[in-house]
Structure formats: structure tokens, C-alpha cells
Amino acid sequence: MKFSTKFIARSAIIAAIYFALSMLLQPLTYGPVQFRVAEALTMLPFLMTEGVYGVIIGCFLTNLFSGYGVYDVIFGTLATAIAAVLTRIIKNKWLAGLPPVAVNALILPLIWLLAGSTEESYAVNALSITVSQAVIVYAIGIPMVILIRKRLPELGKTRPENVSDAPEPESGENENRPSE
Numbered sequence: 001m002k003f004s005t006k007f008i009a010r011s012a013i014i015a016a017i018y019f020a021l022s023m024l025l026q027p028l029t030y031g032p033v034q035f036r037v038a039e040a041l042t043m044l045p046f047l048m049t050e051g052v053y054g055v056i057i058g059c060f061l062t063n064l065f066s067g068y069g070v071y072d073v074i075f076g077t078l079a080t081a082i083a084a085v086l087t088r089i090i091k092n093k094w095l096a097g098l099p100p101v102a103v104n105a106l107i108l109p110l111i112w113l114l115a116g117s118t119e120e121s122y123a124v125n126a127l128s129i130t131v132s133q134a135v136i137v138y139a140i141g142i143p144m145v146i147l148i149r150k151r152l153p154e155l156g157k158t159r160p161e162n163v164s165d166a167p168e169p170e171s172g173e174n175e176n177r178p179s180e
Contacts, residue, residue, distance in 0.1 A: 007050055014044055014054025015061065022062040030066050032112050032125040035132050038062065042080065042100035043141035045088040047148060048155055052084040071111045079107035093145055097137040105130040 021038035028035040038058065044051025059080040066072035086099035109117075109125035117125065148155055 010048065010050035011053040011057065014041060014051055015057035017041065018055055018058025019061045022058070023065070026065075029062065030068070030072075032109070032117070032121070033128050033132075035136065037136060037140065039100060039104075039133060039136045040140035040144055042083055042087060043093075043097060043137060043145050045084045046090070046093055046096040046145055049088065052088050055084050056081045068111050068115050071114045075107055075111050075114075079103050082107075093142055097134075097142055100137050100141075101130060101133040104133050 018038040018041050021041075022029045022036060025035075025037050028037070030036075041051070041058070042055050044055065056077060060073065060077045063072040063076045066076070068076075080100075083099040083103040086103070087096045090096040090099070105126045108129050109122045112125055113119065113122055
């Protein structure tokens, strides 16, 4: 893959926004009970490949300032990388929100476990992350994707043409209906 100046710039802007939001809202950004608003940007890979690189770099930079040290830098960034790639692959925006929620819910509690949390708290932490990620991705991230598609349609041009924004049609529905 060849990286153009525009591609690198967009990736860097996404990373910078992720990092800035995380630092601005730092008390909510880290820990088992977190509400990392920057995670809404994990929906950008659905629209453009630059989003994959941007959220990974932004998460890495953010996690450098985490109180959970190398565990958060490695595993937190790995969770974001896995979720970003999966989000990019998924062709329906409603389903594309699942990887950031599920991957973070499974991996992030492991960071706290490695940092000294009890095994019993894994389930509680996983539930906490599931709820906060779902709220952020579905209440902020997906509306952001819809807005970007309406206001800046050229940003989604790197998305393959066979992508549907609409929920999958139920059997018997007209599959040739216009998209949202």
C-alpha cells in the first residue's frame, strides 16, 4: 500500500484528535471505570483506512500517559488495533460498532488483572467497559459517521462501494430500496 501525503495527514489528524480528547478528558480516560470519549473515533475505520492508523496511533500516544504503564501501552493499543481492523472489514455501520465494544471488553480487564486487580473483578470490569464503549460508539461514533457521510461524502470514498448503511433487509423486503 502506498501512503499519500493526504493519507498520512488524515491519519495524523485522527491520531491528534484522539490524543487531544483523551488528554482533555483525562479523569474519564483511564481505568476500569472509564468513559473514553475519543473511542467514538474508532468508527472512522468504517469510513476510511486512515481511521485505522489514526486511532491506533492516537490510542498508543494516549496510553503512554496511563497509570497502567507498559500493559496499557501494549495491550490497550493491541485491542484498538484489532478492533480498528475488524471495523474496517465490516460492511454495515451498525455491526461495525461491535468490534470496539467487544474487543475492549475482553482485553482491557486483562490489563487491570496484570496490574494487580483480582480475578473476581474481571467480569465487573468487562461489563463496565462494555457499557461505556457501547454508549460511546453507538451514541457518539455512529452519529458521527452518519454526519460525516452527509457533510463530507468524499471522506468515505475509500470505503468499497458495496457497503450498506442500512440494516440488513429481512426476508421478503425489497432489497433494492434506496439507502438512508
